[in-house]
Amino acid sequence: MTNTTDTPTGAPRAVLADDERLMRDQLRARLAEAWPELQIVAEAKNGAEAVELVEQHRPDVVFLDIRMPGMTGVDAAKQIAQMDVGDDGVLPEIVFITAYDQYAVEAFEQGATDYILKPAERDRLKLTVERIGKRLAAKRGAGDGDADAPAAPGGEPIQQLLHKLAASGGARPAYLKWIQATVGQAIQMIPVEDVLFFISDEKYTRVQTPQVEALIRKPIKELVDELDPERFWQIHRSTLVAVNAIAAVTRDFRGRQIVSVKGNPQKLEVSRSYTHLFKGM
Known part of the structure; x- marks a missing residue:
């Protein structure tokens, strides 16, 4: 578990969680290209560490690997979605890092989360950054909106989406490629x-x-x-x-x-x- 300090005031902040160091290094480098102002404030090697670091740092975005030892990314996202909101009254955006098949990807497309397929491709990461940037801007503009249940364009709260993913089998990891x-x-x-x-x-x-x-x-x-x-x-x-x-x-x-x-x-x-x-x- 690593922490980073001295983030510029007003810069978007993120926690990155993946049990594979190479993937964390690659994603950090790709994010630096696609979203230079984003500050990675901490990194976790498992879901439990991710939850702890989100509680500690209250980031704007959490990048969660689906497959991690102990607590999975979906389970960590469930706990994060149930946290008390921070001083700004909003929960962080969730981005799953995944090797899932198309069925699960379609589920992500419909929900309040976004996703990055392993290994992270620049074009797909750019699209994720654009989506998350728009959502963060909308949150700032909404001010006193319903922050306790961040919703997708279709109106589905993230808690409901995560429950559906787990219950429907969408949370089953794809086999290694x-x-x-x-x-x-x-x-x-x-x-x-x-x-x-x-x-x-x-x-x-x-x-x-x-x-x-x-x-x-x-x-x-x-x-x-x-x-x-x-x-x-x-x-x-x-x-x-x-x-x-x-x-x-x-x-x-x-x-x-x-x-x-x-x-x-x-x-x-x-x-x-x-x-x-x-x-x-």
């Missing part, structure tokens, strides 16, 4: 569709593609929830393999099932808990 991984001294964005398998040790998870071997800090137990189970099978507590990368499954001299991977010499052991995946072997 990109992996941010360390390759040598650089951080690369690796398409999930290129990954052959993931193997974890105590500190890191190895990401293997046909061309690249990379490392991430995300454990297998988190990846299991974030990857499409029809595309990636867990075959060991420390191993996930892409189904379409499985070349063959054989047994070694001890009777253990061993997965051979297309285009890679690695042999992956199937633990007893997952042998049912390969019935008849």
